[in-house]
Amino acid sequence: MTAPEALATRALSRRYGARKALDDLTLSVPTGAFYAFVGPNGAGKSTTVRILAALIRPTSGSARVLGLDVERSALDIRRRIGVVPDFPVLFDSLSPRENILRLSRLRRIDDGAARRRLEELAAGLGMSEHLDTPVEALSHGTRKKAGLASAMIHGPGLLFLDEPFEGIDPLSARGIRRMLEALRQRGVTIFLTSHVLPLVESLATHVGIIDGGRLLASGTLEEILAGNGSLEDALLDRLGAETATPTLDWYQP
Amino acid sequence: MRSAFVQLIALDLALVRARWRRATRRVRGIEGVAGGMLASLFSGALLLGGAVFFMWVSVTLMTLLPERGQYDLAAHTGGLMTDAASVLAILAVLMADPSKGETLRVPLTVLPIRPFDRLAADLVSLLFLEPVALVIWPTSLALVIGPGQVRADAGLLMVPAAAGSAMVAASAALFVRRLSARHGGPAGGVKLSGMWGRVLLVSLPVLWLLTQGGSLESLTEDGPLLGTPGYFVSLALDAAWRGDGAAVVVGLGLLMLAFGLLCLAGIAAANGPGADTDRRAFSRWRRIGPLEFRRLLLTERARILLGQSFASGLLIMILTIVLSRRGVFGGETLLHAGAFFSAWMLAQSTAPLMSNALGLGGRASAGMAMLPVRGVVYLLEIEFFLASPAIVGVAILALLMAYLDGFAFSLTLVVFGLGVCLAGAGIGAWLSTFWPWPAPGRVESSPLWPPGPSRLLMPIGQGLPTIPLAGWWRGFCSWPTALSACLMIGLLVAVLGIAVAGRRLDRRRKFIAEALLS
Numbered sequence: 001m002t003a004p005e006a007l008a009t010r011a012l013s014r015r016y017g018a019r020k021a022l023d024d025l026t027l028s029v030p031t032g033a034f035y036a037f038v039g040p041n042g043a044g045k046s047t048t049v050r051i052l053a054a055l056i057r058p059t060s061g062s063a064r065v066l067g068l069d070v071e072r073s074a075l076d077i078r079r080r081i082g083v084v085p086d087f088p089v090l091f092d093s094l095s096p097r098e099n100i101l102r103l104s105r106l107r108r109i110d111d112g113a114a115r116r117r118l119e120e121l122a123a124g125l126g127m128s129e130h131l132d133t134p135v136e137a138l139s140h141g142t143r144k145k146a147g148l149a150s151a152m153i154h155g156p157g158l159l160f161l162d163e164p165f166e167g168i169d170p171l172s173a174r175g176i177r178r179m180l181e182a183l184r185q186r187g188v189t190i191f192l193t194s195h196v197l198p199l200v201e202s203l204a205t206h207v208g209i210i211d212g213g214r215l216l217a218s219g220t221l222e223e224i225l226a227g228n229g230s231l232e233d234a235l236l237d238r239l240g241a242e243t244a245t246p247t248l249d250w251y252q253p
Numbered sequence: 254m255r256s257a258f259v260q261l262i263a264l265d266l267a268l269v270r271a272r273w274r275r276a277t278r279r280v281r282g283i284e285g286v287a288g289g290m291l292a293s294l295f296s297g298a299l300l301l302g303g304a305v306f307f308m309w310v311s312v313t314l315m316t317l318l319p320e321r322g323q324y325d326l327a328a329h330t331g332g333l334m335t336d337a338a339s340v341l342a343i344l345a346v347l348m349a350d351p352s353k354g355e356t357l358r359v360p361l362t363v364l365p366i367r368p369f370d371r372l373a374a375d376l377v378s379l380l381f382l383e384p385v386a387l388v389i390w391p392t393s394l395a396l397v398i399g400p401g402q403v404r405a406d407a408g409l410l411m412v413p414a415a416a417g418s419a420m421v422a423a424s425a426a427l428f429v430r431r432l433s434a435r436h437g438g439p440a441g442g443v444k445l446s447g448m449w450g451r452v453l454l455v456s457l458p459v460l461w462l463l464t465q466g467g468s469l470e471s472l473t474e475d476g477p478l479l480g481t482p483g484y485f486v487s488l489a490l491d492a493a494w495r496g497d498g499a500a501v502v503v504g505l506g507l508l509m510l511a512f513g514l515l516c517l518a519g520i521a522a523a524n525g526p527g528a529d530t531d532r533r534a535f536s537r538w539r540r541i542g543p544l545e546f547r548r549l550l551l552t553e554r555a556r557i558l559l560g561q562s563f564a565s566g567l568l569i570m571i572l573t574i575v576l577s578r579r580g581v582f583g584g585e586t587l588l589h590a591g592a593f594f595s596a597w598m599l600a601q602s603t604a605p606l607m608s609n610a611l612g613l614g615g616r617a618s619a620g621m622a623m624l625p626v627r628g629v630v631y632l633l634e635i636e637f638f639l640a641s642p643a644i645v646g647v648a649i650l651a652l653l654m655a656y657l658d659g660f661a662f663s664l665t666l667v668v669f670g671l672g673v674c675l676a677g678a679g680i681g682a683w684l685s686t687f688w689p690w691p692a693p694g695r696v697e698s699s700p701l702w703p704p705g706p707s708r709l710l711m712p713i714g715q716g717l718p719t720i721p722l723a724g725w726w727r728g729f730c731s732w733p734t735a736l737s738a739c740l741m742i743g744l745l746v747a748v749l750g751i752a753v754a755g756r757r758l759d760r761r762r763k764f765i766a767e768a769l770l771s
Contacts, residue, residue, distance in 0.1 A: 055362055078365040089360045091264075093271035099360070102267060105260045106364050134271070151363075 005064070006031040006158055006189040007052055012061035013213075014047050021047040023213035025061070029191060029206065034184050036204035037193045038235055044213040045193040046086045049162045052191065053083040066158055079107075082151035086162045089147045092136040096127070096146035099135065100153055107154045114153060121149040124182075126175040140167040148176060158189045165196040173199065201231040209238045257366050261374030265382045549613060549638045552694030555606060558701060559642055562602030566595040566646065570653070589662065592654050596666050599646035600673035601715055603639045607681030608707040610635040611758070612769055615693035619769035629755030632685070636678035636751060643674050661732075665722070668736045672718030672743030679750025680714030686757040689768045714750075718743040 008028040014021045022044045029035045037045050050056045052065055054074035063070045065077050083089070090099040097118065104114035122128045125145040130138055135146065144164060151159060161180075165173050173196070180203055183190060194200050200207075201221070208218040216238045217224055221231075228234040361371065549555065573591025577584045610632060612618050647670025655663035690703040702708040718739045725735030758765065 053363065075365045075367065078363060083363045085363065087359060089363055091268060091271075091360055093268060098267060098271075102260070102264050103360065103364060106257055106264070106361075106366060 004031050005029065006033065007063070007065045007191065009048075009052070009063040010061055012048075012051065012063055013059050014044075014051060014056070015059045020213050022051070022058070025210070025213070025215050027208055027215055027218050029189065031189055032184075032187045033206045034180070034190045034204050035192070035206045035208065036200040037191065037208045037210060038195070038197065038200060038231070039210040039216075040239065043210045045210060046162050047213075048210070049083070049085065049160050049191065049193060053081060053085065053160045054078055055083070055085065080156055081158045081160060082154065082156035083160045084144070084147045084151045084162060084164055085160070088135075088143070089150055090135045090143065093134055095132045095134055096122075096138075096142075096149070097131040099146070100150045103150060104153050109154055117153055117155075118149065121152060121179075124175065124179050125149060126172065141169055141172040144168060145172060145176065148179070152179075152183075156188075159183065159191070161190065161192040161194075163193055163195070165194050165199055177203065197230070197232045197235065204231075207231065207234075209235055211239055257370040258374050261361075261366070261370060262377055262382075265374065265378040269382050549606070549635065550603075550642060552613075554613075554692065554694055554701065555603065555642075558605060559602050562598050562643075563646060566598040566650065569595040569598065570650070574657070585658075588658060592650065592658075592662070592666055593669065596647050596650055596670045597673065599650060600643050600670045601677065601712065602643045602646060604677055604681065604711050604715065605702045605708070607636055607639045607677050608684045608711040609688075609690055609692055609703040610639065610682060610685040611689045611765060612685065612692045612703065613694075614691075616691045616770055618691060619766040627755065628758030629752060632682040632751050632755050632758065636682050636747075639681070640674045640678045643677070644671065647671070647674070665732075665736065668739050669719065669722055672739040673715045675740075675743035675747040676718050676750075677711065677715045679745075679747035680711060681750070682754035683750040683757075684710060684714075686754045686761070686765060689765050691769045714746065717746060 005028045010026050012022055012025040025044070025048065037048065039045055047056075051058050051070060052063055054065070054070045054077045057071055066080055068077050068080075070077060090096065094102070100118055101111065101114055104118075105111070109117075118131070119128070122131055125148065127142050127145045127149070130142050130146070135143060138146065144167070148161070148164060151161075164176055164180075168176065177199060180190060180192075184203070184205075192200070192204075204221050206218070206220055207224040209216045209224070224234050225231065228237055358371070358375070550559075569591055573588055573595070577588040577591070606613060613635075647667065651663045651667045651670070654666055684707045688703060688705040688707050690705070692703060721730065721735040721738035721742065724730045724738075725732055730738070
């Protein structure tokens with residue numbers, strides 16, 4: 001018996017003017033899966049996340065998230081998911097504590113409960129000492145962690161994480177990774193995009209490879225790795241792209 | 254649990270408080286607890302002040318109407334609005350610019366909030382909480398005075414009309430914000446909000462002039478107005494209307510208005526961008542003229558500033574020419590005042606860039622400041638390039654005025670514009686060494702004006718050369734003396750400013766580089 005789908009798309013396309021960011025994307029992610037969506041820059045990963053998180057509309061095709069249509073039930077979807085998109089999700093002039101507590105009220109979470117959850121999340125992510133510093137004064141990594149805490153505060157069953165490890169130091173990455181492992185064990189479905197392939201490989205149960213807006217492969221981690229030593233090999237194999245090695249003859253230090 | 258609408262208003266209030274907190278944090282010695290207390294105090298005072306101001310205007314309108322009739326009422330309210338707009342604008346400018354994310358409420362996009370709740374909360378915030386509210390109310394009240402005077406039976410309808418006008422202005426601001434967020438992109442937001450703000454604000458003095466037509470002597474009896482800019486403007490209009498050669502007062506009044514409007518335009522433009530810095534690598538230092546010109550002026554930042562100023566200048570001139578041809582406000586006097594106002598707009602077009610010469614190019618400009626070039630040469634070169642388009646703009650205007658009004662006034666205009674540009678270069682160089690700020694060429698996430706005192710000190714410094722011209726208008730000195738003095742003051746400020754700034758740059762390169770990188 002297969003697990004019910006947490007999200008599914010059918011012939012999903014999205015255009016930005018003349019440029020096609022997504023082209024006929026059909027994929028499904030089972031409930032409880034840790035789905036890693038990988039591909040080169042500009043492949044369409046962030047656009048997919050934005051559509052699935054009901055932030056933008058597709059040009060054509062359809063997508064269902066937790067059984068709800070992304071175009072018709074955007075508000076219901078936003079209630080039930082958590083998102084760390086590729087844009088800032090916290091107000092610069094407020095501290096993470098002010099941000100998250102105020103945004104929690106908009107999610108109708110009791111103040112006391114939100115405070116307790118925030119303390120636990122901050123400790124888990126190693127950012128307790130930064131909770132009262134204005135976001136604008138925080139490092140890139142701490143902002144990412146604060147964004148993750150904000151996305152998790154209401155305990156969503158489905159998380160969309162767009163490049164959560166981008167610009168993150170190894171120590172912080174370990175904190176985020178542990179948090180994600182804990183979520184996975186609790187059966188939370190996670191849809192993640194990342195370029196940090198070794199980390200992805202250690203976390204993901206399922207992988208999708210996208211390039212030029214088209215899905216090249218999708219399946220369990222084992223299926224994707226078949227015949228390849230690592231996820232990086234599998235990705236390069238699917239992309240089939242080689243870059244020239246520069247000679248740098250002119251370079252005379 | 255309170256509704257999303259109430260929570261959104263509470264969030265906006267928290268953002269306003271945070272901006273005050275950030276503004277007061279700059280004041281050394283009162284950081285920490287005192288800073289937090291001040292932040293709360295200021296944010297409370299802002300709300301209270303806004304509410305009291307609105308009530309004051311409303312009560313004034315209602316009590317004065319039966320006593321004085323509509324003309325005095327309009328004049329009184331006009332003066333009142335000048336004061337309020339000037340003071341509130343300075344307060345608003347002192348508050349740090351909101352970032353793009355905050356302005357567009359980007360973090361809310363991932364939350365389950367009904368569009369109606371967001372729309373209603375945005376409107377309330379624009380009308381009562383955000384700095385733009387400080388512009389919307391006085392402007393809206395000004396806009397209804399003209400029609401209110403034309404219709405003798407308008408009476409108390411002016412009050413709801415003012416409220417309606419404010420609502421329309423807030424809706425327009427919201428529409429521009431939403432439109433720019435969806436279609437125009439961040440740069441589109443800056444262009445649209447800046448243009449909207451300027452068009453709205455530039456129309457204020459013109460409408461004001463149109464509404465004047467009688468004696469304002471009774472205004473001098475009103476305590477609250479005495480000695481304030483509003484009193485000054487009212488007196489200027491009164492003196493000019495009586496035709497006793499008090500154009501000097503009109504000129505100075507318009508100059509003060511221009512200063513206030515510049516501050517307000519800055520707020521309007523600041524509704525699009527944010528405060529993040531651009532981390533893109535900067536191209537290597539090129540000291541060859543055309544390339545330097547390209548580096549400084551063929552950027553999105555410069556294009557937006559020049560576009561706004563030139564469009565505003567053109568708009569003012571078109572309005573002025575049309576109105577003066579119809580004989581409004583003495584025709585020639587209005588034409589001269591409009592030309593000066595337009596010249597001021599053009600002369601200060603690159604002022605935000607001049608006041609931050611060292612920070613142009615973002616964080617990578619720190620590397621430029623560390624180059625082994627003498628500070629004076631470095632700043633002179635940059636300020637020259639930044640002043641050049643403003644000078645060209647004034648020259649074009651002078652040509653137009655030579656055709657419309659003859660050589661003498663055209664020459665006055667050229668000297669005025671040149672003096673302002675030169676003073677801008679000097680004061681700008683000086684300011685840029687005190688408050689250097691990394692400003693990238695693209696304005697995707699950064700304000701047009703550098704944050705801090707530069708935005709206030711720059712227009713004041715640029716206004717210095719206008720003093721002798723005002724003296725000539727008033728009859729204190731002859732025309733040649735005024736022109737010479739105007740140019741000399743501009744030159745003096747330029748030479749002194751660049752020399753002092755150059756020495757400061759030589760001595761404090763590391764400090765400046767650090768400021769640009771932090």
